[in-house]
Amino acid sequence: MPRFTEEQLNQMCRPASDTEETKLQNAEAILRKALSSSTIVQSSKYEIFGQGSYANNTNIRLNSDIDINVCYTDGFYYKIPEGKTANEYGLGNPTDYSFQAFKTNIEEMLVAYYGRSEVIRKNKCLTIKGNTNRIQIDVVPTWRYRRYDYANNRTYSEGVVLYGDDNQYKQVINYPKQHITNGISKNTDALRRFKRLTRIFKNVRIRMDNDSYHPNENITSFLLECLAFNVPTSTYVKNRYTCSWNDILKDSIYYLWDNTKEDSTTYNEWGEVSELLYLMRGHKWSRQDVHDYMYWMWNYLQLG
Numbered sequence: 001m002p003r004f005t006e007e008q009l010n011q012m013c014r015p016a017s018d019t020e021e022t023k024l025q026n027a028e029a030i031l032r033k034a035l036s037s038s039t040i041v042q043s044s045k046y047e048i049f050g051q052g053s054y055a056n057n058t059n060i061r062l063n064s065d066i067d068i069n070v071c072y073t074d075g076f077y078y079k080i081p082e083g084k085t086a087n088e089y090g091l092g093n094p095t096d097y098s099f100q101a102f103k104t105n106i107e108e109m110l111v112a113y114y115g116r117s118e119v120i121r122k123n124k125c126l127t128i129k130g131n132t133n134r135i136q137i138d139v140v141p142t143w144r145y146r147r148y149d150y151a152n153n154r155t156y157s158e159g160v161v162l163y164g165d166d167n168q169y170k171q172v173i174n175y176p177k178q179h180i181t182n183g184i185s186k187n188t189d190a191l192r193r194f195k196r197l198t199r200i201f202k203n204v205r206i207r208m209d210n211d212s213y214h215p216n217e218n219i220t221s222f223l224l225e226c227l228a229f230n231v232p233t234s235t236y237v238k239n240r241y242t243c244s245w246n247d248i249l250k251d252s253i254y255y256l257w258d259n260t261k262e263d264s265t266t267y268n269e270w271g272e273v274s275e276l277l278y279l280m281r282g283h284k285w286s287r288q289d290v291h292d293y294m295y296w297m298w299n300y301l302q303l304g
Helices: 006-012 020-036 052-056 099-114 176-189 193-210 221-230 245-258 287-301
Strands: 046-051 066-079 119-121 126-128 137-148 156-164 167-174
Touching: 006 193, 006 245, 020 046, 020 052, 020 066, 020 099, 020 126, 020 137, 046 052, 046 176, 052 066, 052 176, 052 221, 066 099, 066 156, 099 119, 099 126, 099 137, 099 156, 137 167, 156 176, 176 193, 176 221, 193 221, 193 245, 193 287, 221 245, 245 287
Parallel strands: 066 137
Antiparallel strands: 046 066, 119 126, 126 137, 137 156, 156 167
16 A cells, blocks of 8 residues: 555645745845845846746745846856857857856845845855745856857857856856746646646655655755656646546656666656756766665555
């Protein structure tokens, strides 16, 4: 018999509350107000938008912090095909302003508004402490990033880039807007079951960790969302009119376990939700991590 009843799984698949969008809008409004009170960086030179589990509507904790991207839009970093030159893509001269300067300027603006004690500079973000009046906000300064994929035209994919304080030469590139768009599309095609399964995966991971049942720090919430994204849509809609979460868990976990076997090649082509970065290349998790975790999750859930 499965460990969790359908009623329990239905509880797990729900959002932390019905007010995620409101909380995100409020956090963005708070940040806009704080930054607009300073002219260190003019508001016309940056864009503010949500990212992470709140923006993607996959969060499971009421008290989880909110990630807000502050993206510098008056310049961009780029990557062009090997052997090509910037002039061939109409790219002008480099600016003297840098990512590090932008992050420091945003920090100065937040400190001027909230006070030094309320703003913590971290490796990849600036944290505004939460209190009784506001939720904790992780402000993520980024620059625009263009990836030119083709040698013979100027078409590019636009994302964001940042550099951690611990390594100011290593780029961290993401495509948060495409992540949101593709997540919504997958969820629609999957009869709204993709994001619900993502929340179940996250809740089960917490329970496994709390029970000290084969915990693995490489299995992150982001990875679980991307794995759920790579489960075929047909698995979600196998039965369009009734939804058995234990059946969906069986099919999805088996699919992920089976396609991360040592002789499989499928996993190597899986993408992040943005579909612009590979999921199983260049991350801290490995094929073996995912394969083993699916095995232990199956057993933990007592799926048979």
